[in-house]
Amino acid sequence: MPQLDAGGGGAGGGDDLGAPDELLAFQDEGEEQDDKSRDSAAGPERDLAELKSSLVNESEGAAGGAGVPGAGAGARGGAEVGAEALGREHASQRLFPDKLPESLEDGLKAPECASGMYKDTVYSAFNLLMHYPPPSGAGQHPQPQPPLHNKASQPAHSVPQLSPLYEHFSSPHPTSAPADISQKQGVHRPLQTPDLSGFYSLTSGSMGQLPHTVSWFTHPSLMLGSGVPGHPAAIPHPAIVPPSGKQELQPYDRSLKTQAESKVEKEAKKPTIKKPLNAFMLYMKEMRAKVIAECTLKESAAINQILGRRWHALSREEQAKYYELARKERQLHMQLYPGWSARDNYGKKKRRSREKHQESTTDPGSPKKCRARFGLNQQTDWCGPCR
DNA sequence: ATACCTTTGAAGCCA
């Protein structure tokens, strides 16, 4: 059985943050790998690559027409459970939706979309692991090292950005904001809060002037044993974003507010600490630009479908890189925000259809059986999700 | 202006 820490066991330093699910996943992957190994033993290694490539290409090519019944988008859980016995070789096929979005089909028509599928498996992200800061308590201040990921080797269109969390720790002297920091994420510094006040030693106005990646992690509580001298100001973690992502008031504007208003405002604008990115999210972040370039797609939904297939097509070792990265991210996140819980962000996104569906499901009259209630010919009466 | 779509994985919640 593969070990997540096999590649960076020393870096983990005994942390036990590896999710059990990952281990289970790797058990499956391991079995798959065993199968693949047997296959490889029976044939040239290239055959395996071709098999994998053909699985994806074939599936993508067939996506415009022959879908897999019952494997529609959104039915991931059930479909996967039901198809588990089919084996991993069929994984990419059973995951395919009945029909891809038109834009995706168009994108897949582009020859470069399929041809470039497995050409480049250089994952610069994994290199960043090598200069990840040691766990807190190490009591050491390792020498800042230049990022090991070779951005020069990246294609011009590729902007391999892992999570800002990782980017910050990977760059000893960050001087500019990550390219992927969107307005939605919030570039400006969030307001101070009691529990995070130590992170925000700058006024909001001055913070707004500073690049996003300035040394937010230089606060003593954020040193994590990897402090970088020469950064005078403490900047909050990039995962902390204002709820709305809107520009916050300048100091002189805020002075016009009464204290009560300010208090209420602060409560309302309490910065959100985002969840750490999981392995697949990290993979998407890195590979998105490449897929966009290869497939001439822009719609994230379609791109994510492709990335999902590529993710399944990755070898166990390749996926392990991202699992390890994600584990590090979680570890850092936990160290930075010990009291944070994923529950803190629950309910911050309004989900239109699901709320409607929940309303319908709370209806005493057998909610989840729209089909039984209204019949196939009355689908207009079905609730949205059932429809 | 904001939710939805779409993916996988992590985490929380509930029975």
Next chain:
DNA sequence: TGGCTTCAAAGGTAT
């Protein structure tokens, strides 16, 4: 403990 739900990113699209 298993199953379900929510959120993380992203950007075009729909409401």
